[in-house]
Amino acid sequence: MSTLGQRLAELNDSLTPAEQANYKLILGLSAGHLAQENSVGESRQTVTDTLHQLCPYEVDKVEGLQYRGRPDFMTDELLHKLQNEARSLESDAIPYDEHYLGYGGSVADQVAVSNELTEMVTAIVPKSAPTGIASYLFYRDPGQGIIPHVDTDIFSLNILLMLEHQTVEGDPEPSALTLHYPDGTTEAVDLEAGEIAVFLAGTQAHSRTPIKSGEKVSILTFGFMPEGAPIENYRR
Ligand SMILES: [Fe+2]
8 A cells, every 4th residue: 555655746647747846845845844843743754755756866865965075076276266256256145034145156157067066966866967057155144044944946956065164163053054854853964165065955854054143154056957857947
């Protein structure tokens, strides 16, 4: 007998593409809400199972980090170039509640479509392809961060490069990318500058814990999508 998660996943097959997008949004909002409440009941497990079944990527384990580390191509020289580009774009970055958004950096745009990044990501998540979109995110106002959520298509495969993290001296718990699991546990991923984290943000609930006064985080994210997917779904 199939589980409720399997039946909910099967329902997806009978929907039109527009309905599927809505269905995914509802499931993602539910998963984010249940993670915020840190519910550990059957509902959260079922929503998580359904999202896992609908995951468009073929990986051994959908949950958790797919990769964390500093790849060889992220040399000190390249990291410095990206850090400098981030600083040059920061003053014109667009303010949002959760962070500031900067884009249009030529170095970041080159990395976004580079063979090095594509080879690295496709070795971790097969049949994925770059969207060519690179976004600088700056968390610098106290309280900025993102509550637990699951992303829609645009960030469904998240490639996140830490550029700079200025912490408050002696702070035992600096802001961190945090993964939220359906059993109620969380995993803080406190990245060093130059480190990359890869995870399936369209499936795995995640947050950034709030920035404190005097703290600052600058990251660069690269968009990837399932190979052959309609690019319109992966642009802002
Ligand atoms: Fe996200």
